[in-house]
Amino acid sequence: MLTFGHNMLKSFRMNVFSVSQIRDWDAFTIAHEPIHSIDLMERASSAFVRWFCARFDDRCPVIVFCGMGNNGGDGLAISRMLLQKCYNVRTCVVKHSPKGSADFSRNLERLESLTAIEWIETAADIPTLLSPPIVIDALLGSGLSRPAEGLMAEVIQRINDAQTPVISVDIAAGLFADMPNAPSDSIIKPTHTVAFQCPKLAFFQPQCAEFVGEWDIVSIGLSEKYELQTPTSYFYTDAAIIEPFTKARKKYSHKGSFGHALLIGGSYGKIGSIVLSAKACLRSGAGLLTVQAPQCGYDIIQTSIPEAMVLPDWHWRINTAVPNIEPYSAIGIGPGMGQDPQTLLMLRELLTLLTSPIVLDADALNLLSKHPDMLTILPKNSILTPHPKELQRLLGQSWKDDYEKLTLLRDFSQKYQLIVCLKGAHTAVALPDGSIHFNSTGNPGMATGGSGDVLTGIITGLLAQGMHPTDAAVFGVFQHGKAGDRAAQKCTQPALIASDIINEMRW
Numbered sequence: 376m377l378t379f380g381h382n383m384l385k386s387f388r389m390n391v392f393s394v395s396q397i398r399d400w401d402a403f404t405i406a407h408e409p410i411h412s413i414d415l416m417e418r419a420s421s422a423f424v425r426w427f428c429a430r431f432d433d434r435c436p437v438i439v440f441c442g443m444g445n446n447g448g449d450g451l452a453i454s455r456m457l458l459q460k461c462y463n464v465r466t467c468v469v470k471h472s473p474k475g476s477a478d479f480s481r482n483l484e485r486l487e488s489l490t491a492i493e494w495i496e497t498a499a500d501i502p503t504l505l506s507p508p509i510v511i512d513a514l515l516g517s518g519l520s521r522p523a524e525g526l527m528a529e530v531i532q533r534i535n536d537a538q539t540p541v542i543s544v545d546i547a548a549g550l551f552a553d554m555p556n557a558p559s560d561s562i563i564k565p566t567h568t569v570a571f572q573c574p575k576l577a578f579f580q581p582q583c584a585e586f587v588g589e590w591d592i593v594s595i596g597l598s599e600k601y602e603l604q605t606p607t608s609y610f611y612t613d614a615a616i617i618e619p620f621t622k623a624r625k626k627y628s629h630k631g632s633f634g635h636a637l638l639i640g641g642s643y644g645k646i647g648s649i650v651l652s653a654k655a656c657l658r659s660g661a662g663l664l665t666v667q668a669p670q671c672g673y674d675i676i677q678t679s680i681p682e683a684m685v686l687p688d689w690h691w692r693i694n695t696a697v698p699n700i701e702p703y704s705a706i707g708i709g710p711g712m713g714q715d716p717q718t719l720l721m722l723r724e725l726l727t728l729l730t731s732p733i734v735l736d737a738d739a740l741n742l743l744s745k746h747p748d749m750l751t752i753l754p755k756n757s758i759l760t761p762h763p764k765e766l767q768r769l770l771g772q773s774w775k776d777d778y779e780k781l782t783l784l785r786d787f788s789q790k791y792q793l794i795v796c797l798k799g800a801h802t803a804v805a806l807p808d809g810s811i812h813f814n815s816t817g818n819p820g821m822a823t824g825g826s827g828d829v830l831t832g833i834i835t836g837l838l839a840q841g842m843h844p845t846d847a848a849v850f851g852v853f854q855h856g857k858a859g860d861r862a863a864q865k866c867t868q869p870a871l872i873a874s875d876i877i878n879e880m881r882w
């Protein structure tokens with residue numbers, strides 16, 4: 376009867392590899408394509424140059440700072456290509472090592488025949504960045520083996536002090552790609568990072584935000600075979616996710632074909648939360664929706680969402696009644712619900728009745744945090760949508776850095792076999808198989824009361840239509856952010872309110 380059922384996520388995601396996997400990917404491509412490493416560097420550099428030239432014209436003076444590893448080699452090749460396109464380019468190389476990598480040295484020879492290289496051997500050699508050029512940072516890439524120190528740290532500091540756009544090649548110099556830096560480390564603060572082939576884990580960590588800036592991925596044609604055969608736990612959900620879910624509705628489908636969702640929430644003064652969830656749930660395509668809310672919400676919901684049915688609680692201010700769950704294909708609970716002891720009893724009783732996954736948000740999560748024994752009775756693949764504070768409460772502990780946060784998130788999701796959507800920029804969806812899926816959509820305009828309630832409604836609506844819980848979570852998070860992006864385009868980020876996200880939902 377329902378449209379979706381099996382997990383379609385598998386073939387529509389981008390892998391996020393570790394540094395050592397990226398190194399192996401490089402080597403695999405070199406061996407199997409086959410291609411010489413110097414030609415792969417040429418491919419990477421021209422991909423960067425295409426990105427660059429599409430955004431900055433040849434009137435902008437450019438200064439390329441290079442190290443002596445392969446990231447520096449990229450920088451030298453980028454300098455040559457920009458010179459050949461008539462850009463005004465200076466190339467500075469930081470002499471941090473007696474000898475450069477082989478491909479660095481080849482590119483040095485190639486560039487020296489076109490222009491003079493400025494060597495930085497002491498702090499006195501660092502050029503003054505007075506009339507701000509655009510800086511290209513090819514100082515250090517994914518091969519960073521220790522924090523930048525000495526002369527390298529000095530160069531990084533001087534670039535950061537200059538008020539100028541900085542574009543990092545592959546990753547900002549000094550930033551570890553997949554482990555935490557110390558707070559005192561010297562790291563470039565780029566306006567943009569242009570990464571080769573796949574994002575680095577650091578790009579998704581709030582603590583790395585100023586060391587990443589805006590980022591883009593450029594393809595450099597690394598082996599598809601390697602990507603398919605190499606296991607990873609981290610994935611990036613980009614626009615390709617939409618493809619399998621954009622099927623037209625069948626001609627003779629009817630409202631019964633698209634499930635019946637039940638949303639439980641709202642309390643006196645917070646009926647708006649469940650109204651937002653309800654509207655989003657209907658817009659997600661659910662065939663029917665019932666909302667269970669306290670008596671005080673009855674008129675509000677009937678008036679503001681005539682499309683929804685209402686199951687009023689006998690209690691005026693809070694939810695207390697355990698619903699008959701039989702008619703519903705999915706249930707979402709929590710927005711605006713409050714944490715009254717009677718509501719807790721209802722939640723506990725409801726959980727014992729469930730046989731299929733449920734969506735839990737807001738106060739349902741807070742009640743779970745206070746009574747963690749209930750976590751063990753949640754059906755496998757139930758979907759939790761905490762923001763970081765709610766996650767902290769669920770875990771009963773905080774984390775020392777964002778990398779530890781991901782480990783704790785994964786352990787929690789695997790321990791209880793739950794899907795956990797940790798909300799924020801790049802919402803991280805942790806699945807019971809141990810994988811974590813970072814979202815690509817959304818914007819800071821969505822940091823406004825009610826945005827999360829909208830997400831609960833969307834995921835519940837997708838689940839009600841029979842979508843696999845994994846797909847409902849990852850796809851729902853993606854579409855929620857996408858609608859938020861459309862809304863921000865229309866009304867700007869500060870003016871965006873949660874209702875705008877609902878109004879911009881499209882499938």
Ligand SMILES: NC(=O)C1=CN([C@@H]2O[C@H](COP(=O)(O)OP(=O)(O)OC[C@H]3O[C@@H](n4cnc5c(N)ncnc54)[C@H](OP(=O)(O)O)[C@@H]3O)[C@@H](O)[C@H]2O)[C@@H](O)CC1
Nearest residue numbers: 401416444445446515516517518519520521522523545571
């Ligand atoms: N597959 C791809 O994506 C492709 C990647 N490519 C490019 O290769 C880059 C990775 O290159 P990479 O491995 O040579 O490393 P890179 O970052 O240049 O630095 C290593 C050098 O720096 C040194 N060093 C380390 N830490 C240091 C520190 N703190 N302070 C000072 N020195 C330090 C280290 O020497 P060590 O002293 O550790 O022996 C070594 O000499 C990658 O980011 C991308 O730009 C493309 O060309 C082709 C396709």
Ligand SMILES: Nc1ncnc2c1ncn2[C@@H]1O[C@H](COP(=O)(O)OP(=O)(O)O)[C@@H](O)[C@H]1O
Nearest residue numbers: 798799800817818819821822824825826827828
């Ligand atoms: N800076 C941001 N970038 C992208 N998305 C964001 C950002 N801030 C918040 N969001 C999104 O907005 C929603 C906020 O949810 P939540 O914190 O639960 O808000 P509320 O409780 O007010 O509904 C989440 O889906 C989150 O991913």
Ligand SMILES: [K+]
Nearest residue numbers: 512515544546
């Ligand atoms: K770099």
